[in-house]
Amino acid sequence: MSTDLVTWAANLAREHLAGLPRRLAHVEGVARRAGSASEVVDDPALLVAAGWLHDIGYAPHLVRTGFHPIDGAEYLTGIGASDRLCALVAHHSCACVEARNRGLSTAQWSDEKTALRDALWWADMTTTPTGDDVEFPDRIADIYHRYGPEHVVARSIREAEPLLRQAVENTADRLAAQVK
Secondary structure (H helix, E strand, O other), rough: OHHHHHHHHHHHHHHOOOOOOOHHHHHHHHHHHHHHHHHHOHHHHHHHHHHOOHHHHHOOOOOOOOOOOHHHHHHHHOOOOOOOHHOOOOHHHHHHHHHHOOOOOOHHHHHHHHHHHHHHHHHOEEEEOOOOOOOOOHHHHHHHHHHOOOHHHEEEHHHHHHHHHHHHHHHHHHHHHOOO
């Protein structure tokens, strides 16, 4: 695994999310979970880097649209990050659904629909807001509880849930196959 990319991503996340300790704890947990799936993807360092950077768009000084996947991807594009990393951030956890529901678009970046993409979604959807491991149904329930049923986040998660579940199951299956 390329430690240069991972170290760069971790430092960037820590720098930009330093004022958001709960968000940083989540990002650290997602990066850790992503690392545990490194054997089932084509680019383990990219997966872990995406785990570190998937929520960088929450940094207040990076907010432009108010939707963190797009704000993060735009920031990373602007500093010369790879197109693939930017696309993973823009599309993490089926963000295209919420973007559409907010009148925005992630179409500028391509959703690669690969094992690596699934593993990033798995890592995000099995990590609590405080960075602990959680089962997918509990993570979804927590989102509904925190936002309420009619919030755009809850409505978008409800719409995206089958795709999120499939990505989580795909990654769990790939990880189980590695053990055999």
